[in-house]
Amino acid sequence: EVQLVESGGGLVQPGGSLRLSCAASGFTFNFYWMSWVRQAPGKGLEWVASIKQDGSEKYYVDSVKGRFTISRDNAKNSLYLQMNSLRAEDTALYYCARLEGSSWYWGKWGQGTLVTVSS
Amino acid sequence: SYELTQAPSVSVSPGQTASITCSGDKLGDKYACWYQQKPGQSPVVVIYEDSKRPSGIPERFSGSNSGNTATLTISGTQAMDEADYYCQAWDSSTGVFGTGTKVTVL
Numbered sequence: 001e002v003q004l005v006e007s008g009g010g011l012v013q014p015g016g017s018l019r020l021s022c023a024a025s026g027f028t029f030n031f032y033w034m035s036w037v038r039q040a041p042g043k044g045l046e047w048v049a050s051i052k053q054d055g056s057e058k059y060y061v062d063s064v065k066g067r068f069t070i071s072r073d074n075a076k077n078s079l080y081l082q083m084n085s086l087r088a089e090d091t092a093l094y095y096c097a098r099l100e101g102s103s104w105y106w107g108k109w110g111q112g113t114l115v116t117v118s119s
Numbered sequence: 120s121y122e123l124t125q126a127p128s129v130s131v132s133p134g135q136t137a138s139i140t141c142s143g144d145k146l147g148d149k150y151a152c153w154y155q156q157k158p159g160q161s162p163v164v165v166i167y168e169d170s171k172r173p174s175g176i177p178e179r180f181s182g183s184n185s186g187n188t189a190t191l192t193i194s195g196t197q198a199m200d201e202a203d204y205y206c207q208a209w210d211s212s213t214g215v216f217g218t219g220t221k222v223t224v225l
Binding site: 037047105 | 120150152154156161162163164167168173203205207209212213214215216217218219
């Protein structure tokens with residue numbers, strides 16, 4: 001069974017840092033692009049970042065460029081999101097998701113980990 | 120930046136057809152997909168590549184995309200289809216979601 005399990009969320013003060021992790025199982029992790037997608041409380045979905053199978057290509061939404069870094073460890077079947085200089089507007093449920101197909105759609109999602117940025 | 124616009128809400132009677140639209144500049148030149156999200160749950164893709172259904176998605180879900188508008192159609196809507204629906208497309212390797220539509224089955 002394909003599973004994506006996020007961890008690392010929590011309460012952090014503005015300007016602080018947090019590292020999210022996503023443990024993948026049930027599929028060949030290094031075959032897939034992976035992404036982080038977030039959802040602020042009561043709001044819609046927002047794509048955050050994506051990373052190629054070998055980590056050689058990374059893309060970010062403008063609002064996190066220079067602050068967030070997506071990475072992966074294929075040996076550990078894990079995806080990460082290093083979040084620095086956090087702002088209140090980064091408060092959201094962060095999902096790890098697997099990109100599929102040539103047209104890129106998210107076919108598998110984790111349950112999400114909640115990040116709250118507040119003093 | 121690229122934007123996708125959806126109506127905030129759509130109401131439909133059980134058994135009737137619900138149409139959810141997604142508007143964006145030259146959206147028809149891109150692939151559109153649709154995600155269903157029920158309260159407290161992670162999103163699930165119901166349509167990808169404009170009109171393809173993943174395995175396990177009922178045939179009552181269909182999609183189209185032309186010009187500036189992509190459309191998700193739910194035929195014979197059931198109570199279990201009540202959810203938020205988001206369209207999504209890629210613009211130069213940047214993922215863009217629509218604003219979301221809440222479908223209420225009355």
